[in-house]
Amino acid sequence: MDSGSIFLLLGVLSSFSGAYGCVFTITNNCPHPIWPGTLSGAGTPPLPTTGFLLNSGQSVRIPSTPGWSGRIWGRTGCNFDASGIGKCQTGDCGGRLECDGNGATPPASLFEITVGTGDDKDFYDVSIVDGYNLPLVVVPRGVFGPCNATGCASDLNLGCPKELQVVGGDGGQAGGVVACKSACEAFGLDQYCCSGQFANPTTCHPSIYSSIFKHACPKAYSYAYDDGTSTFTCKAYDYTIVFCPDADGTKKASNETTSNPGIEEPSNGEFIHLVSSSNIRLPFPLAVVLLIVINILF
Template sequence: MNNCPYAIWPGTLAGSGMPQLPMTGFRLDSGKSVKIPAVPGWSGRIWARTGCSFDEYGVGTCQTGDCGGRLECDGKGATPPVSLFEITMGNGNEKDYYDISIVDGYNLPLVAAPRGVYSPCNATGCASDLNMGCPKELQVVGGEGSREGQVVACKSACDAFGLDQYCCSGEFANPTMCRPSFYSKLFKRACPKAYSYAYDDGSSTFTCKAYEYDIVFCPYAGRTKRPGDLLPAPPVKTSLEKVTEMVSSPPVETSLEKVTEMVSSSNILSPFPVMILLLIVNLFF
């Protein structure tokens, strides 16, 4: 459920040895939604590209999150900086492991809310607009279109400076030597439940046995609208604000019923055991 006042182009990438999802790249206008099935045991990541332009053959570019200049990512990963939803699904009764990562930088706020099978599960995400407070040296500025001159993404310190201590590489490629940097601490302060650097596992990885994940893009946007962006508000406005509050300030624990009400205006729950990834793009208001 996404309040972004512009179209986004979600991309998906399967982990090593995993089959790609049925859709690896596509356009989603405001107010549209797509449900994508995934096989048990699947692992991979999902993100949103912005500022894209493609021709009739699916060739083009995106300002953020580009995956090889194609509409269909088809095995290509996202070009940083980009906000990521990452998941490894369990087989049978095994639990899922999931997180929101801004280790590779940030382009959009997003929230992930699982619908648990047996018990309540944690929503997680980064609902803050890091682009608004992004340090000058990390900023990516839009060069054309409706967002020209605006900060459209915020680089990680690794991407910006390429130093081992920021990238957790070389002699820093272990949790003892690689510690939070000034920049990762800024990210962590704004988004306490999201991965902010490579070894940020303790407060950023979540588990659940779920049959569906709701991925919400731009959940905060209704609070920062400009007069020119005003559109009729959908009936889920209060629900989205509640999810944003849950993710912005810990703890993030909630019941299945509350998460369902907060993330979707529909209470219809899938009866099938097949794992489903749900990407929902909401009308900006």
């Protein structure tokens, strides 16, 4: 295949990604259940689900739309009744299974993203600015090649300073530290919150507490102006979000896919395999067009 054909194929892939957003593949590698939550940014529609149960070893795929922005996080120690009313020990979002526009109650580890439209790149990060409750790693699958993985694979709860600790409950850690507050939440001081006279990058600097987070998780946001080493760009068709990754930052090979209302599953007919080596999945009508293009090029 000549270089012109390669660029044409890449252009087709890029236009599909720009027209249909990306897919978030969420995996629970923790030894206990988690309840992922999603929050859309202003002006962007909610994802097909805003909160659900994900048992240990299970994965789901959630499609997004072009230009979508928002957050995804994991909740622990949750109890909900049949109507979806209840409470989570960490990451709670208004006392409901479906977050419905409510954000995570700190402390919570957050994946944040703005999905690009057209040929525009995505901007993404993992933030522990609002504290930490679960380790997570995010691995994008780029349209044009590899993208930077990011996240916080370390268990910060194990080394959390006593004054930042959230202790108790279940979530797999009965009676132990279940979350680690940010210094801003714990003390409410301007120099920790980057507010007041510290509300700019010149006067707001890393604190001893954010430095502990940064040392353990160098690619994650540790304080408000930590952009330089913590924000990444990519044009991706899939973001694999793994909670409690293995030591090498991956998930277990034996993970199964669960079924949740409003979530696209890998076996669903709307997504089909096109290139098995890179696991690209695209909406069915465009997949047919792309197969025709590939046949012409080859």
